[in-house]
Amino acid sequence: MDLKSNHTAPVLADPVPLNKSRMGVHSSMLPYSSAAFSSDLFLNIPRKKTGILDDVRANSWLDAMKASSPPHRKIIKDSNNDLASTDADVAYRTWLLHYPSALTSFEQITNCAKGKRIALFLDYDGTLSPIVDNPDCAFMSDAMRAVVKKVAKHIPTAIISGRSRDKVYEFVGLKELYYAGSHGMDIMGPVEQFTSGDHPNNIMSTSKQGKEVNIFQPAREFLPMIDEIFSSLMENTKEIKGVKIENNKFCISVHYRNVEEKSWDTVANCVHEIIKHYPRLRLTHGRKVLEVRPVINWDKGKAVMFLLKSLGLSNCDDVLPIYVGDDRTDEDAFAVLREGNRGYGILVSAVPKESKAFYSLRDPSEVHNILLLKHFYVMEFLKSFVYWKQSSAL
Numbered sequence: 321m322d323l324k325s326n327h328t329a330p331v332l333a334d335p336v337p338l339n340k341s342r343m344g345v346h347s348s349m350l351p352y353s354s355a356a357f358s359s360d361l362f363l364n365i366p367r368k369k370t371g372i373l374d375d376v377r378a379n380s381w382l383d384a385m386k387a388s389s390p391p392h393r394k395i396i397k398d399s400n401n402d403l404a405s406t407d408a409d410v411a412y413r414t415w416l417l418h419y420p421s422a423l424t425s426f427e428q429i430t431n432c433a434k435g436k437r438i439a440l441f442l443d444y445d446g447t448l449s450p451i452v453d454n455p456d457c458a459f460m461s462d463a464m465r466a467v468v469k470k471v472a473k474h475i476p477t478a479i480i481s482g483r484s485r486d487k488v489y490e491f492v493g494l495k496e497l498y499y500a501g502s503h504g505m506d507i508m509g510p511v512e513q514f515t516s517g518d519h520p521n522n523i524m525s526t527s528k529q530g531k532e533v534n535i536f537q538p539a540r541e542f543l544p545m546i547d548e549i550f551s552s553l554m555e556n557t558k559e560i561k562g563v564k565i566e567n568n569k570f571c572i573s574v575h576y577r578n579v580e581e582k583s584w585d586t587v588a589n590c591v592h593e594i595i596k597h598y599p600r601l602r603l604t605h606g607r608k609v610l611e612v613r614p615v616i617n618w619d620k621g622k623a624v625m626f627l628l629k630s631l632g633l634s635n636c637d638d639v640l641p642i643y644v645g646d647d648r649t650d651e652d653a654f655a656v657l658r659e660g661n662r663g664y665g666i667l668v669s670a671v672p673k674e675s676k677a678f679y680s681l682r683d684p685s686e687v688h689n690i691l692l693l694k695h696f697y698v699m700e701f702l703k704s705f706v707y708w709k710q711s712s713a714l
């Protein structure tokens with residue numbers, strides 16, 4: 321199949337504006353039953369015949385790149401900035417009224433969990449590990465690893481990351497968890513409860529720990545294309561100082577965190593020049609990163625539903641799924657949980673953001689800045705689950 325020559329090409333994705341209403345559901349979210357095991361995963365969105373992005377679109381990329389990662393709040397000393405910091409605090413506290421802290425609302429969450437089983441889904445970068453300049457050094461602390469390990473003893477826990485599944489496993493290193501890489505396009509789940517063993521994108525395998533597992537890769541046929549694009553991106557951006565291209569197996573990250581801002585448009589143009597020839601790939605924005613992904617009807621939200629089903633936890637009545645994440649791609653997961661009041665999304669953020677999440681937790685990197693590790697909020701939240709589970713078992 322020639323993936324390049326599809327004339328009903330999809331629109332290249334600009335960052336998806338969030339619906340202003342918190343109760344709204346992401347428009348691209350189709351019911352799980354119609355997509356999860358269907359071979360018709362490919363989005364088929366008509367776009368202008370030219371397939372070429374105009375300057376306006378290219379400029380909007382640049383705007384989105386500038387907005388993609390607000391600077392961390394600094395501890396500020398002079399009096400002018402004290403004022404600014406106070407304004408920011410007021411804005412944050414006002415925002416908290418809409419997205420209450422998951423820590424202070426912990427009792428409310430556990431009340432909702434009464435008589436239900438909890439399933440926990442965690443994003444990796446910016447959630448379990450602080451955001452750092454070098455993506456290869458986004459290590460999780462030993463303390464965080466220990467807490468995640470303890471939580472997973474009590475609650476089925478999965479990590480759903482934009483990284484390749486192997487890479488995120490390398491960082492986390494816990495065999496007690498389930499892992500989904502490439503924004504959910506590469507899921508390793510348990511064998512026993514899978515219902516679609518004969519699906520073409522489903523492979524029976526043995527994990528590194530020697531366990532029989534099922535691997536679900538809905539974008540498998542894109543692998544050669546992704547490798548090809550990875551080589552082109554490496555070649556075409558090699559003169560741009562600071563750019564880093566990361567191969568995440570079913571998607572590619574083009575990092576511009578370490579590129580001077582005046583060269584960001586060069587990065588955007590380079591990527592644009594390459595992907596305009598691939599109408600079946602799209603571009604999304606993350607934190608100082610452009611991500612090239614296959615246009616398929618699959619995202620972190622679909623991955624959550626898939627894992628719930630494969631774990632035998634898809635019954636809404638006695639399961640409370642909770643998803644903790646910080647990035648735009650996590651919004652798809654927040655949206656499926658909000659849909660039908662299935663569960664709770666928890667947004668990790670130090671700044672006010674529109675979101676489909678119900679609760680919030682502060683950004684761990686801000687905490688690193690002020691060296692208050694004991695307030696590593698995500699870790700504290702996970703610890704609360706361990707205490708709660710341990711005390712309810714007494």
Ligand SMILES: O=P(O)(O)OC[C@H]1O[C@H](O[C@H]2O[C@H](CO)[C@@H](O)[C@H](O)[C@H]2O)[C@H](O)[C@@H](O)[C@@H]1O
Pocket residue numbers: 443444445446450451452453454455456458480481482483566568573575577606607608609611647649
């Ligand atoms: O879904 P996630 O687990 O949150 O992965 C999303 C992307 O995270 C990584 O990039 C981000 O974190 C880096 C390390 O802190 C940072 O340097 C970069 O600027 C961030 O965008 C990862 O490298 C990407 O491949 C993931 O897609």
